[in-house]
Amino acid sequence: MSTAVLSFIRGIDFSRNDFSGDRFPHAVEQMTQMTWLKLNRAKLERVPDELSRCTNLEHLQMSRNSLSSVHGELSDLPRLRSVIVRHNQVKTAGIPTDIFRMKDLTIIDFSHNQLREVPPNLEYAKGAIVLNLSHNNIENIPNQVFSNLIDLLFLDLSNNKLDMLPPQIRRLTMLQELKLSNNPLHHFQLKQLPSMTSLRVLHMRNTNRTLENIPPSLDDLENLRDVDLSENNLAAVPEALFKLKNLRKLDISGNKIEKITIPEGAWDTLETLNISGNGMTTLPDGIVRLTKLQRLYASDNRLTFEGIPSGIGKLVQLIVLHLTRNNLELVPEGITRCVRLQRLRLNHNRLITLPDGIHLLPDLKELDLTDNDDLVMPPKPNEARKKLAFYNIDFSLEHQRTLAGQSPSSSISSLQSTTKEKDPVARRKDFIRRRKQQTDQEDASKVIQGMSKIAGASAALKAEREEEEQKLAARSAVNWKANLDKQRRQLDYSDIFDEDVGHDEGLWVWEIENFYPVLIDDAFYGQFYDADAYLVLKTTKELSGSIRHEIYYWLGEKATLDKGMCAAVHAVGLRNHLNATCRFVLF
Template sequence: MWSLTQPRTVARFAVVFLLFVRLQRGSAANTRTCPPPCSCSGELLDCSRLKRGQIPETIPEWTVQLDLSHNKLQVLDSTLFSKLQHLSEIKLNHNELEAVPDLGPYASNITTLILANNRITKISVEQLRPFLALETLDLSNNNIVDIKASSFPTLPLKNLFLNNNRISSLETGCFTNLSSSLQVLRLNRNRLSTIPAKIFQLPNLQHLELSRNRVRRVEGLTFHGLHALRSLKMQRNGLSRLMDGAFWGLSNMEVLQLDYNNLTEVSKGWLYGLLTLQQLHLGHNAISRIRPDAWEFCQKLGELNLSSNHLSRLEESSFVGLSLLDELHIGNNRVSFIADGAFRGLSNLQMLDLQKNEISWTIEDMNGPFSALDKLKKLFLQGNQIRSVTKKSFSGLDALQHLDLSNNAIMSVQANAFSQMKNLQELRLNTSSLLCDCQLKWLPVWVAEQTFLPCVNASCAHPQMLKGRSVFAVSQEEFVCDDFPKPQITVQPETQSALKGTNVTFVCSAASSSDSPMTFAWKKDNEVLNEAEIHNQAHLRVQGGAGGAVGETEVTEYTTTLQLRNVEFSSEGKYQCVISNHFGSSYSTKARLTVNSKQTKMCHSTLLVPFQTNLFYCYDPSNRNTLLLAPPHGSHCGQGRNRCPAVHSWR
């Protein structure tokens, strides 16, 4: 016999009792009836998408979740819900209800009420008051036109969805009765044109969505009161002005999405106070300028999206302060100029998207434009009109794993251009423009060794006998150097000094064995001089033997001249010529221009003649002659017998 006074006996009895209860519950569950034509799954009764009049007259008392959506219901009889004391979730979306329905005496137990896609025109405090436990209310896709101060009773709402209505105004205090609980508020696709300052006094709100409205301007302190807000979406509003302090008060904001607007610049004024921001999405705007100190208050950014804007320049100051940035998207802009050091300071960057810009000269001529990005793993450069890749193009990218150069008409790839990227796992390259001469014979061998072959599609454009053939189908013996169709610089522009107000001429020449049309450009400090005075000429010459000897090659020599008139101090800089044809571009060395004033005396050693050093000279402004003088005996310029006349300037 068991004795209930013994602990072991008590434990055994408890186990038996629990098993009995579970068996009873299982038996009750097995005896649940599912009223036709509805379907049941656990505690869910699905009576959605029924024909008119087919909704059962009685709903089982065990129902916890009820789906009455897509039934074209215009009214609901509250007696249908009179015994549903366990009901907590009800879906009434996609019906024809014109008001929040009466759901009987147990409406106070409902936590989720879905009324999207009906014909409701207003939010009534009387209709919502019975829902004492309501946490999620979805009124999206109705005909609500405004939100009054008296719209909501005091409810424990956490999620309020009002997307795709006709709301054009928010009355002061309209969300006051929800301030202690509301965490998610969605007002997308409405007709809001202004957002009153401090309208959102919701200290617990974490996510706010205002996309696809008509807000053109955001004033300072508009969102003050949202101290817990973590994400704000304001896409597709036509936003053109964000005033200083527009987001002040959002001290816990992590994600700000402002894509598809009309913003024109990034400045610290409207970013003021976003000290915890981690993601900033500004894609598809009209941004053409990033102010030098723009990121002063956003130095915790991990992701920055500036794609599809009007950026044409990346200055040295463009990304200062973003040392924690992990992803940078600048694709689909107009970037043609990247300053030396533009990426300096992005020490944590792992992904850089520069696709569909105009940065061919950056890749072809700059000395390691990405060298500061020693943690970069992914680099996207597709569609940038890149025609040649050099050994210095990707210097410093030791950690790079993925490089995308597709959709560039690449004509030449210098030997070992990719070899320094020891961790490279994927190279994407497709071009049918390659100059398949002896300088390219390394490429198919290297690609095969690195197992990049599946992602590389490369064929020859020159010489004619190899045109159209894949580089992987060309034998090593067929890669020969019989001509040089790509321009080769033969005369470099020379460094010069000039007096203010005088004229300066830079000369640059290149030769090519191709009759492909040639284009000429001059750059100053890496920027193209579009309005410069440039004169170009060409003439034929024979290279090799004379008198028709075997081995002679007829080449065309091209000369381009840059004329600078009445130079100013602003004319100082480094000048470079770029000569291009169908087979690629050649870049000259950079010649420095220094401009001096007649009143300023300066003196230093210079190398005027290759075999002479430490020569001092004077300018004679009357005849612009340069007078070479022996090194002065004194310690400073113009001492003793080598003093320049008073009207001359030392240089």
């Protein structure tokens, strides 16, 4: 590249290069107009001296390197807005104190490092809106830190060694996300939380929460949508949680809750509920009123068939249902009426059969039944019966006679049969009888098949000869196709997409350039051009820990046909590269 153009560069991504030792390119000091720079996974051992000339730099990322200090050049960047140095070995003494006096500094991320204390002078970063100090060894937060950071929107102090928080945290009235998980917090009573009226996300996983140290005034946080109180010592659901009118996501797994009674009108907006890892033998009856519920996790309990409400079929929005490691022998028919169900996990139970309607769920993509040794699946219905069952239509002679009133006894027997299906004991007996009949039929079939093989041996031999002749005749016709497939170039998408793409929560955008997707910086997200085509990947992490993928491709009105075709092809390649099961969306 000619040095004449270096001064016009606005941003560059040097991630995944080897800049160990003195390998950092000296030409960077000529990029004086550069506003953003990415040096992630670049094997950096120190901050390059060349950065001191990049005085217009606003956004700097140096994640996943071997930095123990960021002293020096950062202090010479007066326009710095964001500093992201996560996943290094930075210690408290390795952070220059004067960078927090920069008036434009808004994003500070020193997570996943070796900090034992809060960096000195942090309280002077008055313009900060994001502060992430998670996954360090911080034991104490000085009182003055939160005195001036009143514009904070995001605060993550999780995975440290904090035993308490300063009372000045109540000054963070603009805060929207507070993450404190995996801290002892023995002396933190949450009394300051009600003043954070803008709070939307509260994560306090494994923080020694009990019913005594959760204040009743928590229900004053009307904007609270996401609450994580998992892995604590809760013996019941705190009453304040039932009064949160906008709650969308609640995780109370890993506690000591044996019973939940949902009041009338509570949790009307709830979409995700995780009650796994408690001692529950029954799901709450009121759960059938949560008509907006999309994800229910109830694994690692002691649930039985009788403990699942018969009206669970009313949860028509349910997409994910996890009932792993319980005591289920049967599941109610109502589950088959959750017509939007996509993932159903029933592994590690004692199932002996499933409802016949399990084959009728139209969107089911994942059905995990492993470690159910006595399970026998119900037979799959043929297409005609499947359609009739979906519309709840019965054209059997017995049913039609009952409707016509010709055979009262038939009507009574039909009623008894219906009652029998709902009786779990009767269903078990019926299942054993059907399994015995199925075994007898299989034995008879084996005898008939053996006789048929002997009788038709000569016919099979003749058919085999004819098939060989047909193969020889067709082989020459398809040779040209096979040769073409061998010559076709197969793309290795591991060379196109970074290894961390799609494995964590985030958003990635690629622009189609020279027939290939080129990753663009997040600073340019939302600025799409009519003559270009783009590929977009959005990932979210579910409560179960699995990653949900959404793949989009966007075609500008003036984009050429080849760009549009490349966007569609690479969307398929990205999905296959991630082993995802999602569909594509053109927007």
